Amino acid sequence: MSKIVFLQHLSEKQKQQIEAAAPHDEIVAIPVKEATEQDLADAEIIVGWSRKFQDFILSPDCAVKWVQAWSAGVDKMPLTELEQKQVLLTSANGVHTIPISEQIFAYMLAFSRNLHQAIRNQSRARWDESGRFGELHGKTIAIVGAGNIGIGTARLARAFGMKTVGVRRSGQPLDEFDTMYSMEQLDEALGVADVVVNILPLTEQTRGLFDQGRFAAMKPEALFINVGRGTTVRTDDLVAALQNGTIAGAGLDVFDPEPLPEDHPLWSMEQVMITPHIAGSNEHYTDRVLDIFLTNLKAYQQGEKLPVNLVDYSSGY
Template sequence: MPKIVAIHDLTSEQQQKIKDIAPDYELLVTKAKELTPSIVQDAEIMIGWSRFVQEDVLSADSKLKWIQAWSAGVDKMPLKELEEKGIQLTNASGVHSVPITEHIFAMILAFTRNLHLAIRQQSNSKWDTSGTFTELAGKTIVIVGVGQIGSHTARVAQAFGMRTVGVRHSGKSDPYVEAMYKVDQLDEALAKGDYIVNILPLTDDTRGLFNEARFSAMKDSAFFVNVGRGQTVVTNDMIQALQAGSLAGAGLDVFEEEPLPSDHPLWSMDNVIMTPHMAGDTDRYGERAVDIFLENLQNYVSGKPLSRNVIDYSKSY
């Protein structure tokens, strides 16, 4: 009997849904560290990914045909080797649209209303009403990397009365983005933004994309929010822009080095808000990830192509 191995917790209801769709498969739910080489090599489908299973997945004896990643990002997976073995890969893109969008606006609104400074003053029992206060209405948000998260972010931005500008590789339009640019027009798009939101995946093309030239293209009054990948930003260039006043502030959930060292200069900068790579966290994560898997599983057992979130190995996303 072919096997489905899940290395993330599944509720009894979720397990039953998998069994109902694939009654001819054996389902094993366990922890990655508890898997034996024989179990991994015998699996046809795997839900989740861990470095602990990599060697066995890539072995000559592996029967694996499909991996459902538990995250949207797949840059830490051995993509070249998986492609060579003909293993299909799907990710959890779409799971994060609501929590990451809300996280983005938590940071943007904090800057707009000076909440980041008020919280620091509260810790010091200090009453201080100084600062510049503004509104989102009429401001322009530039979303770099318009996928499902970016589209949802644009929709929420429009509800605040903001103008929405997007950047995506294809340049394809989006119903919630008023002006869409291609990546080779990035600097032109950045120049329009009061708030720049980076949601790009990490690829050879995006690594270090936000460097001195990109920050120079932004308005001095612009705020930069990064919920994509830390390695898409040259951190020292961003710090220099923040210190020089050529960038008003930065809301950062991801970093080149994680966890961020305790002596890093970003910790002490008043115009920086930081969270520890938690923008996508939500108590509804597993529910949404399993829904994606179930839809693909229905196609898989029917002999149809996987329909959602199939990774294009040539693009690394």
């Protein structure tokens, strides 16, 4: 019998799903704020992560063999130490495809139809018909990070009659994209786009990738959307690009630093839309993570390689 610890609240229905899949295991579901090291001491599988328990999980006193992260990104986890301890790590990559792709289009539609200004005017009780009113049809979207979210976004873009450009490490084509570029061709992709969407994970290769030069490679009328990681963007360079008119606007859900300080210049920019790192939030999140976990659990029980989102420590995701 193994012990599986979930560091979050689960509904009775969700607990029953897990118990049905692991009838001989001990299942513990306890919110991280209430959990103690004793709860984790003899856990073979931990679902979720908290820095509160990081040192303990990495210590010899913790018997964990597999961690299922609750987030899609694992860049904030101690990957080197987990690898040294020979802990299997799986991410929740894929759970965000629908909400984040829809959030990307919320930004795009708002900017296209000048809704971001209309909302500001409404709060001031101001009737103002001025502004630029465009349409997405016929525009080109460059999606930097053509994974699950990127593919989902490309499908929506095609439904709006947009041209789809993708950027991925391999540069290999995907059906959802009209054109695919490698990361070495990033500047070329940026130069043809009306909208640039950053969905990259944080790695040593992507840290600070969007800098002054990258914004200069974009069209002056282009919109930049970041739903990936804040630290893949040099924030000061983004601010300068917006102030100087190097790019036309930005829809931002992630930041460096985060939370964004109250006195940061991005808050007061009329051509910027800000959301507080909520693009992936939705009411189906837990169920979708459980779908990933239960698929992997079946393989784990049979001694097979975990089939969904097994992190490659050498690449960092």
